[in-house]
Amino acid sequence: MPSYDPNAMPLTALVNLDKPLDFQGYVAAGGYQGAGKAILEMQPSDVLELVKDSGLKGRGGAGFPTGMKWSFVPMFADDDEHKPDNKYLVCNADEMEPGTFKDRFLLEGVPHQLVEAMIIAAYTINANKAYIFLRGEYFLCAKRLQCAIEQAYENGWLGSNIQGSNYHLDLYLHTSAGRYICGEETALINALEGKRANPRAKPPFPQVSGLFGKPTIVNNVETLSNLPHILKHGAEWFKALSPNSDPGTKIYGVSGRVKTTGLWEMPMGMTIRDVLYGKAGGLQDGLELRGFLPGGASTDFLTSEHLDVPMDYDNISKVGSRLGTAGIIVLDSQNCPVGMILNLLKFFAQESCGYCTPCRDGTPWVVEILTRIENGQGSIDDIDSLNKLCDFMWLGKTHCALAPGAVEPLRSGLKYFQDDFLQHIEQGCCPLKKDHIGVGLKQNHLTKNPPAAVNGVKHE
Structure with a gap:
């Protein structure tokens, strides 16, 4: 067998974005x-x-x-x-x-x-x-x-x-x-x-x-x-091309607040740390890593404890996520996981084909609940409802894999960032926005129509 060559990156060797080869x-x-x-x-x-x-x-x-x-x-x-x-x-x-x-x-x-x-x-x-x-x-x-x-x-x-x-x-x-x-x-x-x-x-x-x-x-x-x-x-x-059991190379991507966003072709099975810190340069100054989606928006969150997991199909699966498209989306310490998950679920709710009930009705329902929580109007019962919806929309209960993929970041977010969800409910606002919004929202978080502005900041 030929020896492993870490410099052989065939897929991108001829890439020229300015003037591709004729x-x-x-x-x-x-x-x-x-x-x-x-x-x-x-x-x-x-x-x-x-x-x-x-x-x-x-x-x-x-x-x-x-x-x-x-x-x-x-x-x-x-x-x-x-x-x-x-x-x-x-x-x-x-x-x-x-x-x-x-x-x-x-x-x-x-x-x-x-x-x-x-x-x-x-x-x-x-x-x-x-x-x-x-x-x-x-x-x-x-x-x-x-x-x-x-x-x-x-x-x-x-x-x-x-x-x-x-x-x-x-x-x-x-x-x-x-x-x-x-x-x-x-x-x-x-x-x-x-x-x-x-x-x-x-x-x-x-x-x-x-x-x-x-x-x-x-x-x-x-x-x-x-x-x-x-x-x-x-x-x-x-x-x-790969020292791993999965052969060939993989094009890994990183987006979020890292020092260098982009794409890198690397041998299959490089660790998450190799990609996130070796290529993307780690997070921007002053930020800490909270978590990341390893394979695009429809994969489960992983955290810093998983940085040394090889980025291949089997190893990512063993720690509870999927390699997916290998597009890492970073969640940093100054971004709210509840808001991030809400943003993703809005996308999936919009893109549902509407063919089956769990996806057609379940994704908008999740968006409604997450919006309440993010706006400081949530209750502790909403956490139970979200967990039930994750089960309602899981594999084997829908016509295709869109709904299960949509709830992967939610399901894992409830696991790794439960304290953030509870803080939203207990404090009546997103903790990261608290310094800007003030404490007035807490007094109104159970009202159906919160004030349009609190302490001069528009509330939507």
């Missing part, structure tokens, strides 16, 4: 070699085995083994009467998870990498049509992706008889009309078909009956972007 520049840097090897030298089944051997897991949040997911797509002989007239590959680039911006970085900085990756993936599952489902607000991504797609067509990497082979593939860019729920793969498929973006019941799973009722694979941008490098360098090389 087709000629990307080829000169080694681009399309992986796609050429797959199409011209390997059978689809060989590529599938290579991806399985690499141990690549989905980078969109779930962490499901990519090769295993592809293997669920039924394969047919050319003369099989049951062979579908098409299969589909879809790239999920609808990046709307708060605190997550890794896919945008790749799409703006090296668009040809994704185009090459989709050629490899589509060839492996025998798909002849592929779609990039892009977040509608990513205007620059759309411009650069469309340019890369056109250049790939012009140079024989898309269309009929790719590079003289018998394989053909058409790739389309679809800009989303919006909604966070489109990040769920079956809701994405419905939206791509022109329907309301409601998640579908499973089974059937998309690998068997997806887009337009045909076998479909949906993968994340970062997941797919690993493929050209795995094809070029092999499975053992990919495994050696």
